[in-house]
Amino acid sequence: MAGTFLAVGECMVEMAPTGEGTFQMGFAGDTLNTAWYARKCLPASWTTGYFTAVGKDQVSGQMLDFLRQSGIDVSQVLELDDRTVGLYMIQLKDGERSFAYWRSQSAARRLASEQAQLSEALTGADLIYFSGITLAILPEADRNTFFDTLRSARRAGAKTAFDPNLRPRLWESADIMRACVTEAAGLCDLVMPSFEDELAHFGDQSADVSADRYLAAGAGMVVVKNGPEEVICARPQERQAFQPSPVQNVVDTTAAGDSFNAAFLGEYLTSGDIAASVAAGARLAGTVIQHRGALVDCFEDA
Ligand code: ADP
Numbered sequence: 001m002a003g004t005f006l007a008v009g010e011c012m013v014e015m016a017p018t019g020e021g022t023f024q025m026g027f028a029g030d031t032l033n034t035a036w037y038a039r040k041c042l043p044a045s046w047t048t049g050y051f052t053a054v055g056k057d058q059v060s061g062q063m064l065d066f067l068r069q070s071g072i073d074v075s076q077v078l079e080l081d082d083r084t085v086g087l088y089m090i091q092l093k094d095g096e097r098s099f100a101y102w103r104s105q106s107a108a109r110r111l112a113s114e115q116a117q118l119s120e121a122l123t124g125a126d127l128i129y130f131s132g133i134t135l136a137i138l139p140e141a142d143r144n145t146f147f148d149t150l151r152s153a154r155r156a157g158a159k160t161a162f163d164p165n166l167r168p169r170l171w172e173s174a175d176i177m178r179a180c181v182t183e184a185a186g187l188c189d190l191v192m193p194s195f196e197d198e199l200a201h202f203g204d205q206s207a208d209v210s211a212d213r214y215l216a217a218g219a220g221m222v223v224v225k226n227g228p229e230e231v232i233c234a235r236p237q238e239r240q241a242f243q244p245s246p247v248q249n250v251v252d253t254t255a256a257g258d259s260f261n262a263a264f265l266g267e268y269l270t271s272g273d274i275a276a277s278v279a280a281g282a283r284l285a286g287t288v289i290q291h292r293g294a295l296v297d298c299f300e301d302a
Pocket of ligand 1: 194195196225226227228231244245246247250253254255256257258260281282283285286289
């Protein structure tokens with residue numbers, strides 16, 4: 001069976017420290033991480049695409065090359081004359097990592113500014129995946145364009161999956177974040193939150209409360225991740241809990257949720273089996289967190 005998985009969002013340049021004052025350039029971002037893992041999890045007959053906006057400069061070209069070399073289709077990406085890609089720098093102090101971002105003028109903020117191109121990219125995808133960060137970076141009018149385009153794509157048969165990935169600092173206000181995320185959930189077949197975020201920003205007292213809240217918003221199914229705790233999969237009339245295998249040697253939890261989502265969706269899109277999908281998600285995330293960095297090439301020995 002062939003199909004198309006399309007992730008929509010922002011990929012950034014990552015500068016990771018390699019020594020005193022030296023950095024290595026890479027590329028990462030929540031939805032890109034999921035697309036990168038999805039490419040590895042889905043059968044070769046599937047296309048994995050990424051939709052974003054980049055500039056026309058050298059570093060934008062390097063980003064597109066990186067995506068292509070990762071097997072990701074970037075043929076629909078919007079290329080803008082007057083912008084470039086966002087960047088973040090990882091800094092280390094006494095073993096602790098901190099992040100500095102330069103993304104407020106990034107090209108990706110304009111990804112929904114050309115409705116025709118957005119619509120062409122989304123139309124025909126079997127699954128459209130996006131996150132709360134995808135929404136947070138858009139100007140308000142473009143968010144509405146994005147929602148309208150999502151509605152049309154669903155009418156044309158696309159399924160939609162959404163990780164709320166709540167990051168209040170990227171939004172105009174926490175109230176707007178909660179309202180937009182709730183609206184987005186109502187447009188999605190699958191909502192895949194992490195309970196820690198939902199507790200912090202919606203005040204949910206349990207993963208079941210988060211699941212109920214997104215079902216009430218109109219989500220088809222909610223998959224609540226919760227670190228080492230049970231994953232809850234809830235549909236209106238059905239609820240299951242699955243315990244991920246324990247991981248002893250947690251090194252870096254970056255991209256735990258992103259990789260979980262990719263492996264979950266890779267399995268779910270091909271088998272439709274929820275238990276197998278959670279197992280695949282937890283297995284990949286459990287491996288990723290035993291390594292440093294967002295994109296961990298752990299597939300050869302998988
Ligand atoms: P996020 O990185 O989005 O906050 P979570 O922390 O909820 O994501 O984790 C996503 C998934 O990663 C979990 O559902 C689980 O399968 C796996 N995971 C994360 N932390 C651990 C851990 N300490 N032990 C085992 N599995 C974990």
